[in-house]
Amino acid sequence: MPIRWWMKWGISYTFSNLPYGRPLYEKMLRRFGELSQVSSSTRFNNTEVLLKMSRRWCDGVEGKHVVELGTGWVSAVPLGFGLAGARVDTFDVSRLAADDLFIQTVEEYRKRGEQLAQASGMPVEKIHQRLQEIEQASSFSEACQLLGGAYHAPFDTTALPFKDGEVDVVISNLVLQCVPKEVIPLLLKESWRILKPGGIALHRIRMSDEYSPPGSGRNHLEYLKYSEQQWNRWFNHSLKHINRLRAPQFLELFRQHGFTCLECGRTVDHQSIPFLQQLPLAQPFRQMSLEDIATVNIDVALKKTNIPEKKYATTAVGVGFFPIIELDIPIMLVRAFV
Ligand SMILES: C[S@@+](CC[C@H](N)C(=O)[O-])C[C@H]1O[C@@H](n2cnc3c(N)ncnc32)[C@H](O)[C@@H]1O
Known part of the structure; x- marks a missing residue:
């Protein structure tokens, strides 16, 4: 039987309140959850999407200095970009990328060389050559260094160790929805500062309830019925934070912080619209269109253009x-x- 939403929530909530809850929670994810099979992780496809976007907007990433916000557990994105020739500095507020998961990620990339080559525009021989180089590494951190970058975690991502205008590309995969609302402006300010004039930011953002995947017994947009206070009290904790911002709110934040949107690929969950029509939505979702509320994924390419609009x-x-x-x-x- 697939795990019910309330079990998923209850387990993470309980662990967040236990001493040593984080390592125990990680053990459980490795045994039963998303870390139990790295090879089937969606992160490999996510990497290909981001690499294809980089080809559209900055001619690929070979030789470019890329900064990733939010490394996470499975290092498919920073490794994929590194294998495609970027110098990747990857940052996270928590140190999650364990070495055994790194080894499984490299094993998976051995099978996916051709796809990575196609997505990045690099010759497959070059990808395999870089793979051979990082196979000597015993840790993710060492592999990043072999590819010319570094893994920085735990790190305060609102104060990155780069000069103004030093970086070509900023990326994040499934991170911005996990950042507290009040921190997002600081991250955007910092990204704008470190990017070169005309530099590119690529973000994949998922906007649905992570406790309610298909088969969990609850629609993944039902979480929009809770007030901000209820949501923060019961669902946001030290192991998981979801800010519930919707697509237009993210796009407005990008604009205010000096970014021009070059591309915004949207996934709208049209099937959930009848469900949303009868859901007592909390403020501020009531003012939004159902299509905006039902947008569950955006892939955005942004360009550093304007001086940030400031109050x-x-x-x-x-x-x-x-x-x-x-x-x-x-x-x-x-x-x-x-
Ligand atoms: C859902 S995970 C995604 C991780 C990874 N990018 C991936 O694709 O698997 C969200 C990540 O965002 C990180 N995170 C949360 N707040 C952050 C912040 N202010 N700066 C950088 N990373 C942050 C978390 O620690 C976590 O690793």
Whole structure:
């Protein structure tokens, strides 16, 4: 019998409240959950989608400096980009990429060389040559270094160790929906800062309830009935955070932070629309169109173009012998005094 949604939720909620809950939770995912079979992970397909997007918008990733936000457990995305010739610095707030999962990921890439070559536009011989190089590595971290990059975790991704305009491409796969709402502007600000003028950001975002996959006994959009308070109280915890932002909200945030949207591939779950019509949606979802609410996936390619639109300007202020401090000052005030 497939696992019911409330079991999935109950297990993660219980572990989040236990001492040593995280390693215990990981053990369970390895035994029964998404980590039990790395070869069938969707991350390999996700990597191919992102590589194809990179070909459309920045002529591929060979020789490019790529920064990934949110490495996760299965390192298919950073390794796939590395095998395609990018220098990848991958960051996560938690150190999840274990070495045995890395070895399984490399094994899977040995079988998928041809697909990776097609997605990235690299000759398959080149991919296999790089695979041979990283087969000498005993850890994911070492493999990243052999490919010219690094694994940084745990790391505060709102303060990345790069100069302004140093990076060609920023990527994330199934991460932005897991970042607390108040942190997303900081991540976007930081991505904008490190990207070269005209640099590209590629994000795959999933916007459905991870506790309610098919067969779990609940529609994956039913989670939109909870108020923000209920959702944060019962469903967001130290092991899982889902912000429930919808596609137009993400797109508006990108625009406000100085990115122009080049491409937005949407997956709309049309089958769930009749269900949504009778669901008592919580605020602020009531104001949105059903199509926007039922958008469960977006693949976006963004270009760093504009100066971020700001209500606030970050300004360095030195007062007497006090150290230089960073203050957020409403831009109107700054304009009034300059
Ligand atoms: C659903 S997982 C996806 C991981 C990986 N990208 C993949 O494709 O498997 C979400 C990841 O986002 C990470 N994460 C959450 N908040 C983050 C932040 N502020 N900066 C970077 N990573 C973050 C989590 O630690 C987790 O590894």
